[in-house]
Amino acid sequence: xxxxxxxxxxxxxxxxxxxxxxxxxxxxxxxxRVRKAVELTVLLVPSTALFIGFVIxxxxxxxxxxxxxxxxxGPLNDFVGAANYTGVLTGPVFxxxxxHNVIIAVLSLVIQLPISIGLALLLNRRVRGRTxxxxxxxxxFVLSEATAAVMWYELLQPGGPVDAFLKxxxxxxxIHYWLASTALVLYSIFVxxxxxxxxxxxxxxxxxxxxxxxxLREAAAIDGATPWQAxxxxxxxxxxxxxxxxxxxxxxxxxxxxxxxxIMTLGGPANASSTMLTYQYTNGVQRTEFGYGAxxxxxxxxxxxxFALAYQRFALRRDTAGAVTRAVI
Amino acid sequence: MRGSRKPVIVATAVAAALxxxxxxxxxxxxxxxxTSSTSASAxxxxxxxxxxxxxxxxxxxxxxxxxxxxxFHASHPNVTISVVPIQSDLxxxxxxxxxxxxxPPDIFQQWGGGQEATQFTSGKLANxxxxxxxxxxxxxxxxxxxxxxxxxxGIPYDQHVVGFWYRTDLFQRAGISSPPTTIAQLESDDVKLxxxxxxxxxxxxxxRWPDAFFWEYFAVRECxxxxxxxxxxxxxxxxxxxxxxxxxxxxxxATNPFQGGFNATQAQTGAGxxxxxxxxGKAAMELQGDWETSVIPALTSNKNxxxxxxxxxxxxxxxxxxxxxxxxxxxxxxxxxxxxxxxxCAEFLQYIDSTPVQEELVQKGEVGLPANSTAQSVxxxxxxxxxxxxxxxxAYDAEYFDIAFPTNQGQALDTALADxxxxxxxxxxxxxxxxxxxxx
Numbered sequence: 132x133x134x135x136x137x138x139x140x141x142x143x144x145x146x147x148x149x150x151x152x153x154x155x156x157x158x159x160x161x162x163x164r165v166r167k168a169v170e171l172t173v174l175l176v177p178s179t180a181l182f183i184g185f186v187i188x189x190x191x192x193x194x195x196x197x198x199x200x201x202x203x204x205g206p207l208n209d210f211v212g213a214a215n216y217t218g219v220l221t222g223p224v225f226x227x228x229x230x231h232n233v234i235i236a237v238l239s240l241v242i243q244l245p246i247s248i249g250l251a252l253l254l255n256r257r258v259r260g261r262t263x264x265x266x267x268x269x270x271x272f273v274l275s276e277a278t279a280a281v282m283w284y285e286l287l288q289p290g291g292p293v294d295a296f297l298k299x300x301x302x303x304x305x306i307h308y309w310l311a312s313t314a315l316v317l318y319s320i321f322v323x324x325x326x327x328x329x330x331x332x333x334x335x336x337x338x339x340x341x342x343x344x345x346x347l348r349e350a351a352a353i354d355g356a357t358p359w360q361a362x363x364x365x366x367x368x369x370x371x372x373x374x375x376x377x378x379x380x381x382x383x384x385x386x387x388x389x390x391x392x393x394i395m396t397l398g399g400p401a402n403a404s405s406t407m408l409t410y411q412y413t414n415g416v417q418r419t420e421f422g423y424g425a426x427x428x429x430x431x432x433x434x435x436x437x438f439a440l441a442y443q444r445f446a447l448r449r450d451t452a453g454a455v456t457r458a459v460i
Numbered sequence: 461m462r463g464s465r466k467p468v469i470v471a472t473a474v475a476a477a478l479x480x481x482x483x484x485x486x487x488x489x490x491x492x493x494x495t496s497s498t499s500a501s502a503x504x505x506x507x508x509x510x511x512x513x514x515x516x517x518x519x520x521x522x523x524x525x526x527x528x529x530x531x532f533h534a535s536h537p538n539v540t541i542s543v544v545p546i547q548s549d550l551x552x553x554x555x556x557x558x559x560x561x562x563x564p565p566d567i568f569q570q571w572g573g574g575q576e577a578t579q580f581t582s583g584k585l586a587n588x589x590x591x592x593x594x595x596x597x598x599x600x601x602x603x604x605x606x607x608x609x610x611x612x613x614g615i616p617y618d619q620h621v622v623g624f625w626y627r628t629d630l631f632q633r634a635g636i637s638s639p640p641t642t643i644a645q646l647e648s649d650d651v652k653l654x655x656x657x658x659x660x661x662x663x664x665x666x667x668r669w670p671d672a673f674f675w676e677y678f679a680v681r682e683c684x685x686x687x688x689x690x691x692x693x694x695x696x697x698x699x700x701x702x703x704x705x706x707x708x709x710x711x712x713x714a715t716n717p718f719q720g721g722f723n724a725t726q727a728q729t730g731a732g733x734x735x736x737x738x739x740x741g742k743a744a745m746e747l748q749g750d751w752e753t754s755v756i757p758a759l760t761s762n763k764n765x766x767x768x769x770x771x772x773x774x775x776x777x778x779x780x781x782x783x784x785x786x787x788x789x790x791x792x793x794x795x796x797x798x799x800x801x802x803x804x805c806a807e808f809l810q811y812i813d814s815t816p817v818q819e820e821l822v823q824k825g826e827v828g829l830p831a832n833s834t835a836q837s838v839x840x841x842x843x844x845x846x847x848x849x850x851x852x853x854x855a856y857d858a859e860y861f862d863i864a865f866p867t868n869q870g871q872a873l874d875t876a877l878a879d880x881x882x883x884x885x886x887x888x889x890x891x892x893x894x895x896x897x898x899x900x
Contacts, residue, residue, distance in 0.1 A: 202556070202578060202581065202867075202868065203556030203557075203560065204556055204559060204560070204578060204579060204581045204582035205581040205582055205583065281729075284726075284729075284730075285730060285732060288732040289719070289720050289721040289732075291732065308720060308721035308723075308724065309724075310666070310721070310723075310724035311665075311666075311720075311721035311722065311723040311724035311725075312721075313723075313882060313883070313884070316724070395724075396666065396724060397666065397667070397668060399665075399666065399668070399723065399724075399878060399882060400665065400666075400723035400724065400878070400879075400881075400882035400884075401723075401878070401879040401882035401883065401884035401885070402879070402884075403882070413871075413875065416552060416553055417552055417871050418867060418868040418871040418872060419552070419556060419578060419867045419868055419871075420868055421556065
């Protein structure tokens with residue numbers, strides 16, 4: 132990047148400085164260097180300071196606390212080494228929570244992604260009321276998680292509006308204890324999460340669709356391609372980068388699921404809807420075992436980081452070429 | 461956990477969390493901008509500001525605490541109280557951080573017991589024994605729950621007692637003439653209620669702590685006072701009476717006394733909560749604290765709901781070693797921190813326990829059992845009077861176990877009991893929850 136910028140700059144300088152004495156060039160370039168340094172300082176220092184102060188330093192503290200048995204009160208003096216990590220990584224309750232995160236992530240990919248793509252393709256066409264429909268699917272995403280959780284908690288009450296709706300449709304036999312059944316609760320929460328986040332996926336994919344030149348489909352149509360063939364062979368491949376980014380965001384979001392679950396079920400009944408973060412809150416914060424809680428945070432961080440790096444390396448490599456890799460091919 | 465006793469809709473709790481961040485920072489800044497927030501006598505001319513973190517974040521308590529702070533300032537012009545209302549559950553996370561910092565609040569909400577003992581290890585709790593020695597005796601035995609190692613590190617402003625709240629109209633409809641006094645009678649009343657198409661008992665299992673009341677009351681009935689006290693002190697529930705409590709509970713649960721899906725029902729949020737079910741006549745009873753009267757009116761459109769409620773103590777368990785009249789209890793109070801200006805802080809807590817303030821708290825329906833028993837004279841609700849009588853005539857009090865144990869073990873017990881109610885776990889997971897260090 133530096134080279135690209137400096138080449139024309141050097142060219143300009145040669146032109147403009149030709150009549151001037153050679154000695155005048157030095158202060159000008161020094162001034163430019165100073166200006167660049169000031170610019171970099173002004174632009175980078177605040178964000179770097181915030182990043183270090185609010186991301187890096189707390190992470191270091193969390194890693195440090197995770198080596199202690201610490202209630203949050205009094206000094207850090209009960210060093211336990213890796214004992215907290217052994218406790219987290221061998222605990223069946225944590226395994227259960229991790230499994231729930233994985234289930235949510237997999238369900239997101241298998242269910243949310245096709246729905247998002249389908250609705251985005253539909254909403255990208257000129258249909259009557261398109262603006263309204265776009266607004267309608269996006270609205271849940273604008274709601275805060277807490278509001279959505281309280282709302283759905285009320286809707287899913289035994290004998291509540293959802294049950295009444297099913298009954299009115301003659302589907303009374305489908306009524307269950309949506310949040311009280313240990314077999315169902317995780318899937319009930321997944322439905323709510325889908326309702327909440329589907330709009331985000333659709334808007335992201337719509338933006339991706341806007342970037343696909345319509346001429347490509349038109350050319351395919353002239354060549355005799357059916358709409359389905361054009362979608363499969365042109366639209367979906369060109370939507371690839373957007374889909375890959377959505378998958379990335381969705382998996383990271385699934386690993387960090389907390390608000391919806393906590394407000395609707397506290398991770399219960401009997402951990403049936405627990406996630407790594409509800410486990411962290413229950414065992415770290417509520418029990419004032421902050422050393423143990425920090426350990427869970429570190430484990431969650433490592434899991435997310437490993438996924439993020441692996442995904443960047445293997446899935447997003449082409450999409451982000453030039454941003455995280457050196458060569459632009 | 462009686463921290464959750466306010467009827468708080470979670471959305472407002474979250475909103476509160478956001479505004480509190482602003483409130484607390486303004487509170488502490490006003491504290492530091494005062495001429496002195498270090499030790500100074502209230503009677504001296506130095507002006508001091510005390511930051512007061514309390515859980516009165518909804519009306520009417522919000523207004524009561526504001527007026528109490530203003531009235532105290534009027535009589536002590538040099539002392540300003542900066543009121544910072546905080547939703548109850550947030551104290552769990554805010555207090556450890558605050559007590560670790562150099563500027564904790566001067567006064568904060570305190571529920572006593574093992575939780576206070578856990579906070580005591582921060583070294584930031586002020587010993588109020590000598591400052592309160594002239595008047596603490598008026599509170600009687602209530603103040604003992606706020607002591608650590610025999611010294612007063614917190615002072616209660618009210619007491620709580622857990623018992624059965626019931627709908628007198630629904631009992632009548634089911635043909636029950638008087639409340640049950642034994643578990644067998646309770647079970648036969650449940651049958652009558654079910655026959656009349658009424659859910660016998662509402663349970664807020666989704667909030668976890670209401671589950672614990674049942675098992676704890678069976679334990680209070682099965683265990684003698686000395687076994688209870690020594691077990692809490694030793695953080696060990698291996699005494700056989702605790703296992704008998706599990707047996708009793710198992711048998712009781714087998715009669716299906718609770719509403720369907722109780723594992724997901726919250727205790728106090730909305731009409732679908734356990735308190736809401738009682739308020740709206742969807743269930744006949746709920747085992748809850750005396751704070752029920754401050755929770756229920758907001759959950760129903762029935763303006764006369766309080767007159768439809770009755771109260772009876774947890775029934776007797778035949779053959780148990782515990783006193784049949786013993787009650788599960790607790791209370792609310794406040795602690796001062798070591799940096800708080802004294803005697804201003806202790807004087808303020810004394811003022812909160814003074815008869816006029818206590819009477820106002822009772823009249824506003826915020827306090828059922830005032831710490832200052834003189835104020836009980838203004839109690840009029842018959843159900844609350846029954847609860848107050850059961851409390852004052854109890855052979856002894858047993859503090860809710862999750863508060864009596866240190867926070868870690870108390871919460872572990874609540875979780876183990878909630879799992880048991882959801883059909884996961886056993887007697888040994890309950891018993892071992894407090895003693896096994898790897899109970900995560």
